[in-house]
Amino acid sequence: MPKVKICGITQPQQAREISLAGADYIGVVLYPKSPRYTDLEKVKEIKKAVVEPTKLVAVVVNPDLDLCKRLLELVDIIQFHGDEDLEFIKQFPKDRVIKAFRIKDEKDIEKLKPFIEEGYLILIDAYKDGEYGGTGNQVDLGLLKEVCSVSDKIIVAGGLSDENIGNILREINPFGVDASSKLEISPGIKDIDRVKRFIKVIKG
Numbered sequence: 001m002p003k004v005k006i007c008g009i010t011q012p013q014q015a016r017e018i019s020l021a022g023a024d025y026i027g028v029v030l031y032p033k034s035p036r037y038t039d040l041e042k043v044k045e046i047k048k049a050v051v052e053p054t055k056l057v058a059v060v061v062n063p064d065l066d067l068c069k070r071l072l073e074l075v076d077i078i079q080f081h082g083d084e085d086l087e088f089i090k091q092f093p094k095d096r097v098i099k100a101f102r103i104k105d106e107k108d109i110e111k112l113k114p115f116i117e118e119g120y121l122i123l124i125d126a127y128k129d130g131e132y133g134g135t136g137n138q139v140d141l142g143l144l145k146e147v148c149s150v151s152d153k154i155i156v157a158g159g160l161s162d163e164n165i166g167n168i169l170r171e172i173n174p175f176g177v178d179a180s181s182k183l184e185i186s187p188g189i190k191d192i193d194r195v196k197r198f199i200k201v202i203k204g
């Protein structure tokens with residue numbers, strides 16, 4: 001059964017509701033250009049609202065080392081969603097890292113392989129020029145099948161919803177799935193009923 005990550009959370013109360021609904025991970029975005037941006041003070045509030053065993057994931061894009069060190073004191077996992085290289089990632093505990101990649105064709109799969117060989121949890125998102133995620137675009141299912149065939153530590157993201165996740169999971173069996181924009185009322189505000197349906201489809 002895939003793990004469930006609900007990303008782009010901005011409200012502590014929603015974090016608590018989604019946690020209680022059975023999400024394995026809740027994501028907060030610390031990328032200032034994102035419409036779902038959350039600052040460190042709000043991250044602290046959200047962390048208090050999350051109920052175990054749900055883990056809090058901080059999503060960052062090309063962060064500096066100081067921010068990462070501060071985040072390791074606040075959250076469970078850091079998701080690197082930018083152009084961070086392997087040497088940078090290696091500075092952090094492996095079990096507290098997710099490395100995201102935006103892919104558009106088979107050539108992009110080559111970028112993943114050094115991280116796969118090191119045993120990192122990998123998130124696959126759709127590519128859109130100039131954007132680092134949260135686009136609502138889906139990754140080609142053929143590419144997802146290929147990626148999932150080379151690693152059992154793949155989290156699939158990009159345009160997932162309560163309406164399409166069942167069909168997608170009939171084709172692939174990833175480690176986890178990550179949904180955000182397709183479960184929203186507005187950026188950063190989730191439709192809790194849709195989130196619950198998304199989780200129910202996956203967890204039965």
